[in-house]
Amino acid sequence: MRGSRSAACLFVLGILPFGSIPSETAQPVRQRWQLSVAPARPDGALSVTEVLSDGDGVIAIRSGLRPANDAAAVTWDLPIGDAAAFDGSWWSLARPVASGEAPRPASEHLDGLAVDVVDAAIGDPDGDGADEIVVVFHRPFRETLVSRHLPEAVGLDAAGRSLHLGVYGTDLTQEWVAGTVFRPVSAVAACDGAVSLAFASDVNANDQVATGASFWGGFGFTSLPSVPDLPGAGDPTCADVNGDGRTEPVITNRNPEMRTTQ
Numbered sequence: 001m002r003g004s005r006s007a008a009c010l011f012v013l014g015i016l017p018f019g020s021i022p023s024e025t026a027q028p029v030r031q032r033w034q035l036s037v038a039p040a041r042p043d044g045a046l047s048v049t050e051v052l053s054d055g056d057g058v059i060a061i062r063s064g065l066r067p068a069n070d071a072a073a074v075t076w077d078l079p080i081g082d083a084a085a086f087d088g089s090w091w092s093l094a095r096p097v098a099s100g101e102a103p104r105p106a107s108e109h110l111d112g113l114a115v116d117v118v119d120a121a122i123g124d125p126d127g128d129g130a131d132e133i134v135v136v137f138h139r140p141f142r143e144t145l146v147s148r149h150l151p152e153a154v155g156l157d158a159a160g161r162s163l164h165l166g167v168y169g170t171d172l173t174q175e176w177v178a179g180t181v182f183r184p185v186s187a188v189a190a191c192d193g194a195v196s197l198a199f200a201s202d203v204n205a206n207d208q209v210a211t212g213a214s215f216w217g218g219f220g221f222t223s224l225p226s227v228p229d230l231p232g233a234g235d236p237t238c239a240d241v242n243g244d245g246r247t248e249p250v251i252t253n254r255n256p257e258m259r260t261t262q
Helices: 107-113 143-147
Strands: 011-015 032-037 047-055 058-066 085-086 090-095 118-125 132-140 162-169 174-177 185-191 194-199 210-216 233-239 248-255
Touching: 058 132, 085 174, 107 118, 107 132, 132 185, 162 185, 174 233, 185 248, 194 233
Parallel strands: 118 185, 185 233
Antiparallel strands: 011 032, 032 047, 047 058, 058 090, 085 090, 085 248, 118 132, 132 162, 162 174, 185 194, 194 210, 233 248
C-alpha cells in the first residue's frame, strides 16, 4: 500500500454486505472486510484494503488510496498476479478459483459466419440469461464512421482485413458486432454480462501483450477507466469469485512478459 506507515492507526470498518452461496449448497458464505489505515500523510489520505473471504480463508484482496475529502473515490492498485474484475476494480486472487475451461463452439459450427475466426467462446456476455457465442475474427475491411474519421485507429492485417468482436446467438444470428476494435484482441472468454480478453501487439501479431475486461452496457461492451488493461500475458477466463451467482472476468497465469501464442 502507498505512503508511510509511521504512526499509523488501524480502523476496522467491519463486514460489508456481499454475495453469498445459497444455503442449500455445501459451500461457505463469502464475506467482505474493509480496513483503513491512516498513514502519516500531509493530505490526510487513507490507505484502504478490502478482503473477500469464506470459511476456507481469503479469496481475493484489493488495496488502494482514499482521499480525505471523498470517501467513495478510492484509487485501487493494479494486481501483480492473477486477477478478477468486479465491484468496479481489479482484485488480486489470493488462491485459485474454480473457473474451468471456457466453453468453445465447434469450429465447423462457425463456418457459416464466413470469417477468419481468431477465438470464440460460449457464455452470457450480455447478461440476458441466455447463452451466446462471442467471436473474435478477421474479415475484409469495410469503412465505418469511426474508420472514416479516425483511420489510424483501424489496423489491417497483411491481407487487408480488419479485426472485430461480435456477439451471436447459438444459431449464429448476429446480435452485435464492433465495427472498430481499438486494441487487437487475441483471446476471449464470455462471462455473465462481460468478457475477459487478451490483447496482441497488433492485428498481424500472434502474441499476447496485455489482458483486460469489458462490460456489457446495453448497446455494446464498455471498458471502465477503473478497470484498465493489465500489462503482460495471461489467460482470460470467467469464475464466480464474489459468490453472487454470476461469473466475473478473471485473468489466470499472468506473466509480465509478452507471450507468443501457438
